[in-house]
Amino acid sequence: MSCSSRLTPVLRRTIAPCLLRSANASNCVPCAARRISSTATRRLRTSPRRCAKFTTDTYPEIKRDPRFAQITKEHVAFFRELLGKDSALVDGVTADVSLEDMEPYNGDWMRKYRGHCKLVLKPGSTEEVSKILKYCNDNMLAVVPQGGNTGLVGGSIPVFDEIVVNTSRMNKIRFFDEVSGVLVADAGVILEVADQFLAEKGYIFPLDLGAKGSCHIGGNVATNAGGLRLLRYGSLHGTVLGIEAVLPDGTIVDDLGRLRKNNTGYDLKQLFIGGEGTIGMITAVSIHCPQRPKAVNVAYLGAESYEQLQQAFREAKNHLSEILSAFEMMDSYSQDLVYKVRQNKRLLEGEYPFYCLIETSGSNPTHDSEKLEAFLDQLMTEGIVSDGVVAQDETQIKSMWAQREGVPECLGHWGGVYKYDVSIPLSDLYRLVDETRERIEKAGLKGDTDEFPVVEVAGYGHMGDSNLHLNVAVRRYDKRVEEVLEPFVYEWISKVNGSISAEHGLGIAKKNYIGFSRSETMINLMKQIKALYDPNGIMNPYKYL
């Protein structure tokens, strides 16, 4: 083992895991895999060869809403005047703009969605956003709010010729209080930038995810991103203290409070958290940030069954309790694919049907190590896991996280991935992967050679949050695979009262399937809200509901 010590001997001596002081804590959370992802994103975006099919071709049943106006020279002139500087527009209406220049706003990094947008606006202030939306609303111009464009369900990609309003120029940190840990920042601040800023102050952003190098915090909040730290720091519905947003009629929702407790009326900001830009556009966020942990430990374990993983999770909650910050599950299929693509050495000598990555984040390195040691000792003594390694330094922490975070990218190695991001009660969670694999195999769609569309069916995810990523890696997208998968997967989830979208949102990918997770009553109530705030339907049309 080049990068980790064996668990068994580790358990017989004092564990001396990677101890990270807050000074360098910004480097302690594993970012290797993430950085690869964002580099990959950039590469894909600028490679015309790999342009996706137009969303309008993938979904021919979606028709352009004839109520929306076509963008004219006069409209562009208004925006040009408003924004003042040329760099704040990408104007494919009146100017000759190359496909490459427009592509980053028209396509997603997964190459699943691609729009026909010809005008991108980059406002520099909330007031500009307000004027843009009001003008669009008055002139029936459809709009797509867009942040770092790292979503997985096509939520930030236009379908037809909607105007993209991009937050990249709104990227200032407005306020930080070193006693309370409250951060107020523009929607366009990149998550990693916010986290690095906080690291210097001894704080941490209460959200972490693979796309942190590119995603905007406004987009994180608009999609109610879950990610890696939810288990420890809770959901954005709890940590976001305030929001500034603009409604389609230009109204500025000035709900940017900085207080942890404020019971003065309906908590309207919550509608924008996970609203995916369909009722308004978030322009700033106020969020409560916890102390940055001084110690981070990571262990990577192999288990013989999913039942054993559940036992391990119960023990982790019991032993690690307040310092448990991640409990990630990976099946052998997902891990084997990573080794195959990256050609790296296995973290464990043996091979197991299941693996988990466990992270602790706490304030006292010695205490955390003792807790982890006691936990691992029990797992080994009771035979709950078969083997494991504990990271001894930051490099090893990164390697272990790369083995988990590298899964999505490596799954895409052969061409494409059918991705399902779902919540399922823990006891049933992995059964969906098994049954899906069985169906795919029965249909004769999976094999080692090019004639079979499916390479592998893999399951992994945030087990601590009952959040499974069911992924089907394919050589090409194929109608037969789709027919085996859908509506099967959604019906299955509906039966166990799961959620068809745990953290990725609805976007265009899941708008037709919300009925599997929500009742008719709830959907109607949601439509009421949409009609209330966006009666003309200009905000992010063709998606969500």
Added chain:
Amino acid sequence: MSCSSRLTPVLRRTIAPCLLRSANASNCVPCAARRISSTATRRLRTSPRRCAKFTTDTYPEIKRDPRFAQITKEHVAFFRELLGKDSALVDGVTADVSLEDMEPYNGDWMRKYRGHCKLVLKPGSTEEVSKILKYCNDNMLAVVPQGGNTGLVGGSIPVFDEIVVNTSRMNKIRFFDEVSGVLVADAGVILEVADQFLAEKGYIFPLDLGAKGSCHIGGNVATNAGGLRLLRYGSLHGTVLGIEAVLPDGTIVDDLGRLRKNNTGYDLKQLFIGGEGTIGMITAVSIHCPQRPKAVNVAYLGAESYEQLQQAFREAKNHLSEILSAFEMMDSYSQDLVYKVRQNKRLLEGEYPFYCLIETSGSNPTHDSEKLEAFLDQLMTEGIVSDGVVAQDETQIKSMWAQREGVPECLGHWGGVYKYDVSIPLSDLYRLVDETRERIEKAGLKGDTDEFPVVEVAGYGHMGDSNLHLNVAVRRYDKRVEEVLEPFVYEWISKVNGSISAEHGLGIAKKNYIGFSRSETMINLMKQIKALYDPNGIMNPYKYL
């Protein structure tokens, strides 16, 4: 010192604080003061001598909305038929019901609010609530949803003859998952009952407050109660996973999800959290409960200044971090009053201008004690606090908490209390108490003899959440005191961007002051929501907005 050891010697030897295993953890959270409160509540309610003024006399400007129907015999007959059993109604319309029998539903324990309600309904199911509300909506009968009636702003007390719909018969725990810690329970389950149920499973309700022996969890959620554990477990907006509620038209909002992650549409349940029963009535709650801590430690410290308390708080976040579960501030005025009323021995030998109570809750008694010791050591070494004690057993923990939780009751000893529950940025927090005291003294309203209305001006609260309780203890309610206090307090809070209601809500007490914490835009958006869900305005009228 009868109940605690001196801090100084404690710091020189190994601290051996109260170590509580989960088996008896249900007893470890101090309930003494709370039980006194709920006993007091019952006593006050059934004592006609202490009946409050009618709210209609206190607020003569509020007129009965003539659109609402008077309750007739036919209405009562409908409800009697629907609910089936006599004990599910308190019928002062067609039957002869004593004032005493009606009083618990018409008055609050603070004796500040009193209504003219003549009909109380106690539905036993969500379907019954649905039929009741639909009937009321169709017949323009106004309704007040009511739980344990422990609120402080008159939110659950009728003003005129509104029908009280009380949740006391809806008191079943519907579901609990021992792996995920998700609890689903009826709205009428008493908080302490829920917490005791959880204690047996090794879990804890993520909310704790003085009224736990009486308050209903539906009411807790409807008022977005904050309480004592918010610092550790976050707000209900983050921990509540699902809600079942009934809209005035009888629609059952079936949003009772049990998943930590579910991004399928607008998070409508959030509108009911803190909605104070004005858009619908909560009938059940699904909530994520954390592991019950195995160790609880409490320290009680004296400091020379508010600045020192702030320093202590910063150090607590740094040293205690993930195990810090309460940081409560009390000024000398609030503590002196408790000693005066209860005649108990002082916890510290000396007297100090400020005190704080610090609680840790963690999974490892030894680790927690070490963290606490290091923290206290630093405070003493650097002279941040002057003296302090650490509880050595459960009895001492209770005594210390009683010293904090007894404040509201003891302040009421002389007759009444003007209470302000506000959020203020930490650096400014205590200044409001000083300036208020100054104004009261300048106006000649405070003194030791009966001719002065004001006994004392005291400040205490959840410093960890920037939540101050500014209380003015009086011998009698007096217009002159009110004029000195208001709008001064609200204007002051508005200037520092605080909240006029941190955790108690708006009710009738603060409906006219919301403008000090919310913009015209926000208030208008809230009114839109009210109009959307309750177009007839039958839900909890005369309050909130």
